[in-house]
Amino acid sequence: MRRNTILTAIALLLLIGFLAFADNFFDLYLVRILNLCAIYAILGLSMNLINGFTGLFSLGHAGFMAVGAYVTALLTIPPDVKKQIFYMTPIMSPLDVMNLPFPLALLVGGLLTAFVAYLIGAPALKLKGDYLAIATLGFGEIIRVIFTNTQSITNGALGLKGIPNTTNLWWSFGTALFTLVVIASLIRSSYGRALMAIREDEVAAESMGIHLAKHKNLSFIIGAFFAGIGGGLLGNLLGTIDPKMFTFTLTFNILLIIVLGGMGSLSGSVISAFVVTIANEWLRFLDEQINLGFMVIQGKVGTRMVVFSVLLMVVVLFYRNGLMGNRELTWDQLCNSKIWRGLSARKRGTAIAEGGEK
Amino acid sequence: MALLDMSQVTMRFGGLTAVKDLNLELNSGEIIGLIGPNGAGKTTVFNMITGVYKPTIGTIRFNGKEISGMRPDMITQQGIARTFQNIRLFKELTVLENVLIANHLNIASNFMEAILKLPRYRREEAAMREKSLKLLDRVGLLEHQNDKASSLPYGLQRRLEIARALATEPKLLLLDEPAAGMNPKEAADLTVFIKEIREEFDLTILLIEHHMDVVMTICDRLYVLVYGTMIASGEPAEIQSNQQVIEAYLGVDEDAENQ
Ligand SMILES: Nc1ncnc2c1ncn2[C@@H]1O[C@H](COP(=O)(O)OP(=O)(O)OP(=O)(O)O)[C@@H](O)[C@H]1O
Ligand SMILES: [Mg+2]
Numbered sequence: 156m157r158r159n160t161i162l163t164a165i166a167l168l169l170l171i172g173f174l175a176f177a178d179n180f181f182d183l184y185l186v187r188i189l190n191l192c193a194i195y196a197i198l199g200l201s202m203n204l205i206n207g208f209t210g211l212f213s214l215g216h217a218g219f220m221a222v223g224a225y226v227t228a229l230l231t232i233p234p235d236v237k238k239q240i241f242y243m244t245p246i247m248s249p250l251d252v253m254n255l256p257f258p259l260a261l262l263v264g265g266l267l268t269a270f271v272a273y274l275i276g277a278p279a280l281k282l283k284g285d286y287l288a289i290a291t292l293g294f295g296e297i298i299r300v301i302f303t304n305t306q307s308i309t310n311g312a313l314g315l316k317g318i319p320n321t322t323n324l325w326w327s328f329g330t331a332l333f334t335l336v337v338i339a340s341l342i343r344s345s346y347g348r349a350l351m352a353i354r355e356d357e358v359a360a361e362s363m364g365i366h367l368a369k370h371k372n373l374s375f376i377i378g379a380f381f382a383g384i385g386g387g388l389l390g391n392l393l394g395t396i397d398p399k400m401f402t403f404t405l406t407f408n409i410l411l412i413i414v415l416g417g418m419g420s421l422s423g424s425v426i427s428a429f430v431v432t433i434a435n436e437w438l439r440f441l442d443e444q445i446n447l448g449f450m451v452i453q454g455k456v457g458t459r460m461v462v463f464s465v466l467l468m469v470v471v472l473f474y475r476n477g478l479m480g481n482r483e484l485t486w487d488q489l490c491n492s493k494i495w496r497g498l499s500a501r502k503r504g505t506a507i508a509e510g511g512e513k
Numbered sequence: 514m515a516l517l518d519m520s521q522v523t524m525r526f527g528g529l530t531a532v533k534d535l536n537l538e539l540n541s542g543e544i545i546g547l548i549g550p551n552g553a554g555k556t557t558v559f560n561m562i563t564g565v566y567k568p569t570i571g572t573i574r575f576n577g578k579e580i581s582g583m584r585p586d587m588i589t590q591q592g593i594a595r596t597f598q599n600i601r602l603f604k605e606l607t608v609l610e611n612v613l614i615a616n617h618l619n620i621a622s623n624f625m626e627a628i629l630k631l632p633r634y635r636r637e638e639a640a641m642r643e644k645s646l647k648l649l650d651r652v653g654l655l656e657h658q659n660d661k662a663s664s665l666p667y668g669l670q671r672r673l674e675i676a677r678a679l680a681t682e683p684k685l686l687l688l689d690e691p692a693a694g695m696n697p698k699e700a701a702d703l704t705v706f707i708k709e710i711r712e713e714f715d716l717t718i719l720l721i722e723h724h725m726d727v728v729m730t731i732c733d734r735l736y737v738l739v740y741g742t743m744i745a746s747g748e749p750a751e752i753q754s755n756q757q758v759i760e761a762y763l764g765v766d767e768d769a770e771n772q
Pocket of ligand 1: 526529531549550551552553554555556557558598
């Protein structure tokens with residue numbers, strides 16, 4: 156127990172050290188990728204809560220992110236910049252002067268997204284399996300259509316530009332850590348067990364006294380809250396957003412992350428978010444021209460997507476549990492792994508002596 | 514007053530009448546058997562009592578309160594718990610978690626308190642754990658507390674399902690073929706176990722069972738259902754000698770296969 160606390164503290168310090176280093180010495184491109192990794196970790200964790208832990212087949216994440224991103228952006232773009240962006244249709248009255256500090260704007264974005272989830276959850280969560288997937292998919296598209304057409308609020312298809320680049324490594328990693336801690340704490344509580352019971356067997360869960368609608372909504376709303384915050388971080392990282400950003404492809408990417416990492420594994424989602432985001436950048440060459448020396452392959456935009464789709468199919472077909480299944484990476488596990496034991500074999504004498512005390 | 518009172522209950526699925534004009538009364542402390550051939554509508558009766566189905570016609574009262582049409586989790590809250598004919602454990606979760614989940618219905622802390630691990634939640638969680646471990650100890654599953662539910666041998670899975678139902682603190686326990694797939698020795702052990710928990714937990718039990726030796730030894734009264742209609746009810750000895758029952762159910766040879 157004490158060892159784990161110490162290890163956690165050390166890991167945190169290392170992370171802070173790394174972020175400080177990255178913040179000062181990494182080039183902008185690398186920093187941006189790191190930010191994306193953390194944001195995708197938030198998105199993966201929140202979707203895993205809904206899909207992996209509660210077993211709800213929801214595909215509304217892009218929609219949730221859109222709400223969070225727009226709210227956060229609208230609350231952080233300075234009023235004079237807003238006037239310039241909304242040159243086609245002027246921005247609606249209270250919105251033009253509204254301005255909040257970034258963290259507050261993120262929070263409001265998350266809360267409003269949670270409220271939207273509450274509104275659509277009541278009818279949608281009565282549906283099961285594929286039907287829920289279709290309904291939430293529809294929700295995502297509807298949000299996009301609404302945002303394209305409410306020009307005086309969202310600036311329509313033109314999107315929002317000039318969003319202050321307030322997302323930095325501290326915000327993205329800090330929020331990711333916060334998300335991880337909150338969701339992990341929920342999962343390990345009685346409420347988390349109730350959610351997993353629903354995933355395992357709805358009929359049995361209900362007959363054990365679990366109010367299905369209430370708990371499904373809870374998971375859906377908390378998941379949406381963090382998706383909204385993730386969306387807000389993303390918008391203020393990129394600096395511009397428009398409705399086309401929030402298509403099904405975005406949801407698909409997050410789905411890929413949680414399936415690859417393991418449905419029902421938080422550590423799996425985090426690891427997978429980093430792997431997929433980095434691979435996504437690394438595989439960028441696929442979309443461009445590839446020069447093999449003796450021949451030149453004309454890249455096609457979208458090849459990356461094909462690679463990822465094939466990857467998802469392979470995982471689902473042959474390796475259904477993903478990286479972690481529904482297990483978690485814990486200090487106990489790491490310390491008991493073969494590699495570590497080999498390394499620390501010499502120190503064992505003292506370790507046992509210490510272990511005897513507690 | 515009867516603890517459970519079903520009066521003139523009919524359940525139709527489209528054109529099929531699974532249960533017809535059923536009258537059934539359970540008094541506190543009784544163990545009642547519900548028997549009948551396959552497809553007679555026995556499980557449907559359980560599903561109506563527990564709120565999985567709402568009866569097409571008729572009323573079900575528990576403790577004098579109408580429960581037909583109530584949500585299943587609310588009915589459980591009233592004090593009715595069940596096991597399933599095809600075991601329905603939370604397979605991927607541990608034995609202990611399965612039992613802990615059945616404690617969730619009484620939780621007073623909200624999800625925020627649970628996430629923040631506030632004192633009231635901590636107290637409740639500790640109490641749940643203590644209670645669950647005690648229960649697991651009582652039913653002989655303590656050593657398996659950290660095993661995945663699906664990894665237990667079949668007989669223990671049945672036992673865990675009963676333990677999980679008990680954890681909801683029911684007054685009425687519904688057991689759907691608890692001895693199914695058991696050999697005579699295991700079935701006899703189960704009989705003893707059911708008798709014991711009835712005493713210890715002050716239960717009323719409604720039991721669906723094809724093992725006649727189990728039914729005949731522990732049941733105070735029996736109801737016989739055939740094609741959705743109750744053809745007889747009474748004490749085991751009466752039922753055993755009832756000509757109609759023998760023809761429709763007990764005497765049928767193929768029934769031996771079910772045992
Ligand atoms: N949800 C449903 N929809 C349609 N028909 C159903 C449904 N549930 C049960 N039935 C039908 O109702 C009849 C009674 O089924 P039930 O499961 O209650 O029988 P049972 O007495 O429990 O039989 P067994 O001994 O095989 O478990 C069967 O004909 C069954 O097919
Ligand atoms: Mg049945």
